[in-house]
Amino acid sequence: MKPFAIKEDIFWIGDVDYSSRDFHGYSRSPMGTTYNAYLIKDEKNVVFDSVKAEAADTMLCRLARSIEPQKVDYLVVNHVELDHSGALPRLVEACKPEKIFCSTMGLKSMQGHFDTSGWPVQAVKNGETISIGKRSITFIEARMLHWPDSMFSYIPEEKLLISNDAFGQNIATSERFFDEIDRDIMLHAMKEYYHNIVQPYAPQVLKVLEEVGKLGLDIEMLAPDHGLIYRRKEDVAFALDCYKNFALQPWKKKALIVYDTMWHSTEKMAEAIAEGLVAAGVPTRLMCMKANHHSAVMTELADCGALIVGSPTHNNGIMPAMADVLTYMKGLRPQNKLGAAFGSFGWSGESVKVLQEWLTAMGMEQPVPPVKCQFVPKHETFSQCYALGEALGAALTARCEKA
Numbered sequence: 464m465k466p467f468a469i470k471e472d473i474f475w476i477g478d479v480d481y482s483s484r485d486f487h488g489y490s491r492s493p494m495g496t497t498y499n500a501y502l503i504k505d506e507k508n509v510v511f512d513s514v515k516a517e518a519a520d521t522m523l524c525r526l527a528r529s530i531e532p533q534k535v536d537y538l539v540v541n542h543v544e545l546d547h548s549g550a551l552p553r554l555v556e557a558c559k560p561e562k563i564f565c566s567t568m569g570l571k572s573m574q575g576h577f578d579t580s581g582w583p584v585q586a587v588k589n590g591e592t593i594s595i596g597k598r599s600i601t602f603i604e605a606r607m608l609h610w611p612d613s614m615f616s617y618i619p620e621e622k623l624l625i626s627n628d629a630f631g632q633n634i635a636t637s638e639r640f641f642d643e644i645d646r647d648i649m650l651h652a653m654k655e656y657y658h659n660i661v662q663p664y665a666p667q668v669l670k671v672l673e674e675v676g677k678l679g680l681d682i683e684m685l686a687p688d689h690g691l692i693y694r695r696k697e698d699v700a701f702a703l704d705c706y707k708n709f710a711l712q713p714w715k716k717k718a719l720i721v722y723d724t725m726w727h728s729t730e731k732m733a734e735a736i737a738e739g740l741v742a743a744g745v746p747t748r749l750m751c752m753k754a755n756h757h758s759a760v761m762t763e764l765a766d767c768g769a770l771i772v773g774s775p776t777h778n779n780g781i782m783p784a785m786a787d788v789l790t791y792m793k794g795l796r797p798q799n800k801l802g803a804a805f806g807s808f809g810w811s812g813e814s815v816k817v818l819q820e821w822l823t824a825m826g827m828e829q830p831v832p833p834v835k836c837q838f839v840p841k842h843e844t845f846s847q848c849y850a851l852g853e854a855l856g857a858a859l860t861a862r863c864e865k866a
């Protein structure tokens with residue numbers, strides 16, 4: 464397990480997880496993932512972040528092949544979540560560092576995860592700079608991007624920003640640089656990561672981007688803790704632009720129909736609604752919750768300005784998979800979407816009302832009344848569904864033109 468030089472005397476010493484498809488228990492990672500940690504050799508040798516506990520041996524092996532671990536002077540812990548700190552106790556034991564730097568909020572999270580007695584932990588303030596020889600490190604707080612303790616490390620002499628979780632992507636590859644992989648694949652990976660992990664903190668993203676602008680940080684290399692490294696200025700600009708755009712979530716003329724069904728009545732209604740939307744000029748994607756994970760729904764929703772949700776009534780409520788996706792979605796706080804609801808029922812028919820309540824709770828305006836159908840839909844229901852699609856498509860088009 465060798466280190467990989469990303470610049471002179473700067474090494475990637477992370478772990479590539481080719482087989483994982485489950486990212487932290489809530490999101491799928493269809494392309495695997497990568498945990499990045501970095502080493503800078505200077506008068507003071509510094510390791511930035513670490514990897515999950517299971518990958519400690521891999522990281523320590525890469526480290527030992529670039530430097531004797533005892534010669535590491537400083538550890539920087541940008542974020543204490545276990546994917547970046549699980550291997551920290553092993554790293555501390557191997558390096559016996561002179562100092563361990565973290566944010567002020569990081570002190571608490573470090574104590575909450577590890578027995579830190581005897582660890583030389585030192586909290587740094589936002590904007591604080593330390594010298595490590597030819598180079599220096601400026602710490603930038605990225606509070607709630609995405610944990611209270613999150614921070615970035617900037618090395619001005621190298622124009623290098625180590626951004627921890629921000630700008631990450633879940634992808635496992637033998638390449639280390641963003642420009643070595645097809646741009647469309649990378650953009651998809653960035654979207655999937657942002658909209659499943661970072662999205663609730665959109666205001667903090669905008670604040671940090673503003674801060675980076677205000678500090679006039681010249682960034683030539685952007686090194687996140689997941690996925691590939693942006694090493695060209697144009698790719699760094701692309702990543703910053705993407706994040707601004709992701710955070711602003713502008714209105715988009717595309718619709719997503721998310722539904723579940725037992726006997727396919729609700730599914731047939733979904734198809735008729737889609738036809739109406741398409742007729743109104745709105746590209747539409749259908750996702751049945753039997754065939755899609757909630758994290759794939761969020762990635763798709765990122766490109767949509769309308770969300771139409773459907774469920775049959777099941778035991779006086781909605782289908783469990785719909786409750787799953789709506790619970791997940793609400794927590795991720797999507798913005799700028801119109802909503803609509805539909806569903807089949809047998810007798811009591813509560814599902815549509817429950818779906819409408821979810822849409823309201825997510826702040827989604829519903830300009831078109833819902834469609835409910837008793838048992839199997841017939842011609843009249845299909846007409847109503849088609850009309851719902853057309854009317855919602857027109858409302859979305861108007862909203863996009865106004866924006």
Ligand SMILES: Cc1cc2nc3c(=O)[nH]c(=O)nc-3n(C[C@H](O)[C@H](O)[C@H](O)COP(=O)(O)O)c2cc1C
Pocket residue numbers: 723724725726727728729730774775776777778779780807808809810811812813837838839
């Ligand atoms: C297990 C089960 C529970 C149901 N519970 C209700 C209910 O509480 N209220 C109701 O109106 N219909 C209920 N229904 C009827 C369904 O909503 C109805 O069959 C509907 O047409 C199914 O739509 P689908 O084909 O999209 O699954 C239930 C059906 C099943 C199979």
Ligand SMILES: [Fe+2]
Pocket residue numbers: 542544609610628
């Ligand atoms: Fe994290």
Ligand SMILES: [Fe+2]
Pocket residue numbers: 544546547628688689
């Ligand atoms: Fe992470």
